Amino acid sequence: MAKKTGKAFDIKLFRRLIGYTDPYKITFYFVGVAAILLSVFAVLRPNFLQKAIDMAIIPKDRELLVYYITIILGVLLLEVLFQLLFIYFANWLGQVVVRDIRVRLFDHMLRFKKQYYDTSSVGRLVTRAVSDIETIASIFSEGLFVIISDLLKMLVIIGFMLSKSWKLTLLVFVVLPLVLYATRVFQKKMKAAFEEVRTQVSNLNSFVQERISGMKIVQLFVREKTEYRRFKEINDKHKKAWIKTVWYNSIFFPIAEMASSITIGLIVWFGGLKAAYGEELTLGVVVAFIELSQMLFRPLRQIADKFNTLQMGMVAAERVFGVLDTNAVIEDSGTGVLKTVKGDIEFSNVRFSYVANEEVLKGISFDVKAGETVAIVGATGAGKSTIINLLNRFYEIDSGVISIDQVDIKTLELKKIRKYIGVVLQDVFLFADTVMNNITLDNPDITKEQVYKAAKEIGIHAFIESLPGGYDYNVKERGAMLSSGQRQLISFLRAYVANPSILILDEATSSVDSYSEQLIQEATDKITKGRTSIVIAHRLATIKNADTIIVMDQGEIVEQGNHSELLRLEKGYYRNLYEVQFATSEL
Incomplete structure (x- = not known):
């Protein structure tokens, strides 16, 4: 059985999951390349925007302005194209991976001893084979590659900001540790919260499956009110598990938004003064930094959000692999074959x-x-x-x-x-x-x-x-x-x-x-x-x-x-x- 590690992110479990992409390496690498290109396109637009302001708008050069607008439009179209391909193939990869895992899981379950089913809840096994595996797909479609893309964007943005103004970059970095710390705490809390969510989903599925299958007994013995009350209790636990995740989200995202607003204020205050007095910075650089800071903090918020998805997928993967790792099959090492059976x-x-x-x-x-x-x-x-x-x-x-x-x-x-x-x-x-x-x-x-x-x-x-x-x-x-x-x-x-x-x-x-x-x-x-x-x-x-x-x-x-x-x-x-x-x- 797979063991719960208690870690916010289990790298061993992650590697095992990624191993299922081996038959689809070309698609996997293409999605990775698309993520890299999207990070490059992300800084090209602010870069050309800065040039358009400083070299065309302020000098009032219409022809040059049209030129930069055309470039920005071309970059935007390329970004949209690769974003489309990125989303499609990331989702496609997720679906083929979960298809393979589901087939392997079902094949494994077909070989279990009858004794395993004597002691295992059908509802829980259905949850593992259906909803848990579907949750794994979101690791690829909404979690892993989006996080990689966002991290690359952040690295490229930071490098670009340093090349333009290390002073403004330091202002951004003053607020960044607060967001990083909040994100780390958020990840750990969400890991535990989503484990509880999946447990309550399994309990709910198991309860409903058993009561529907045994509805005749429920009605014959007039147990409707009792089972209704028990269902309300289980459903309430399910709700509370989800409310806990909502609570953590409601704390984190306002903190991230506040940090972003503070950063913009510092850029406008410091950069605006420098630009106004013609010292080091131009208006185009200040505007570019405002957009770049938003692009930097937006991935941070998205990474936290997508990490939720990744965590849910990892928790689901842990549960699915737990069934796959269950050694409850009848040993079938026999090679003998009776050509004709008399029946002794x-x-x-x-x-x-x-x-x-x-x-x-x-x-x-x-x-x-x-x-x-x-x-x-x-x-x-x-x-x-x-x-x-x-x-x-x-x-x-x-x-x-x-x-x-x-x-x-x-x-x-x-x-x-x-x-x-x-x-x-x-x-x-x-x-x-x-x-x-x-x-x-x-x-x-x-x-x-x-x-x-x-x-x-x-x-x-x-x-x-x-x-x-x-x-x-x-x-x-x-x-x-x-x-x-x-x-x-x-x-x-x-x-x-x-x-x-x-x-x-x-x-x-x-x-x-x-x-x-x-x-x-x-x-x-x-x-x-x-x-x-x-x-x-x-x-x-x-x-x-x-x-x-x-x-x-x-x-x-x-x-x-x-x-x-x-x-x-x-x-x-x-x-x-x-x-x-x-x-x-x-x-």
Whole structure:
């Protein structure tokens, strides 16, 4: 994880960010050259203005005045042209850099362990991937290059002022330290303020995302007033964080403006007297110094303002790099590939903990032969779904071995393992897309004809065709336009068309209506035939015909056998479950 340095400006973090411009060096250097030229153009206008006053206006030389006006106009046009190019390419560079960072961030997030998402706020991750990265773009478009351009302008202006009058330059320097000190203090305060702003933005995003996702629960339990009150509190903290930045701005900019006005007054007083008595200075030099002093203090004010932008971008970059530096990916160093998968599965003394020293699986061992259907039953929290997660390598086991066809899954490519396994979960997730795309997940190897055929085979083609638009029906976010049973059927077809060697049904019929359950049960009987299948279910009627039933309790296997064998066990765990569920119906 990236560490907060507490510095007003983190040069190491800045270098890392600039490294993303390497593929666009030509544009980067062009923007730098444009910044240099803009600093030169900045002093050319006051220089020619001074000459126009001293050599044309005072002597009343009209032709020379027209000449200088033409030059000033030409310089102004060049300045406008390069300002346009500077702004465009600085913004372009910012956008391509954040595009690259966002792609890298999303790719990194795709590889995170499931455990990372178990403990991370979705709202915060969305903030990192969207608004924080967009803030980074402002480093290039409004921060970095503008600051460089302004600093160059200031250096050129100071050099030019010294060449014209070192006395007037000293007058300007009398006030300059005050502005520099105020700017430095301002930078440090704004750094802390913007860190607080980004924290409150993340909190606000996270809160809103969770409440919108869980709005049904909020309304069912009449929590509207409570959540409204909590939102007001979080929103108020967000406001206070921003008000702090406004407060610092309201202090700094009047100080900078006052310093600028004092400088002009000193130039007019000292320079005006010298010019009036014809001593050393001319009226043109005094007028040029007034404009130059404004040009000197304006960048100072802008640098402070743009430093705000730079600071916000750096804070955002620190947070984004914090996610990029998070080492929460499943190690995928396996190179083994199974050309054909029979479907033998073996768990050998597997131990696993979500939290250190709190084992969820306590050294379990079992075999599943190719083509068998194995059911796993047990109370909530017994470790049933954990077995499925470990088989798919969503988590790393603490010890033991999990193998497919006698090959340790750690030695296999991660994507290959998951390609072999089809999963239907209890909590079905559908994307805001068509039924067809939710089934194929844009897999080019799965054709529409294959989907139609598979849907007919398992008996749900008619159901899908009955939807408005059929397979082109948009199910909206999380499949909101479908019932839970309909979502489960689509999820079932999604697993089936992938033609997995191993099929896993995790509570696949626990939350569906009787009609959907019947369809799924019929489809299950069809597709599990000759295919290794693991079924996790609370409803024991769905697993009577399983080859083997594994009974779990508190992370351990307490019973194992087929339905008839387990029923013969006196005071057996499975028998007790069965009697509770079916005793009434059998009377």
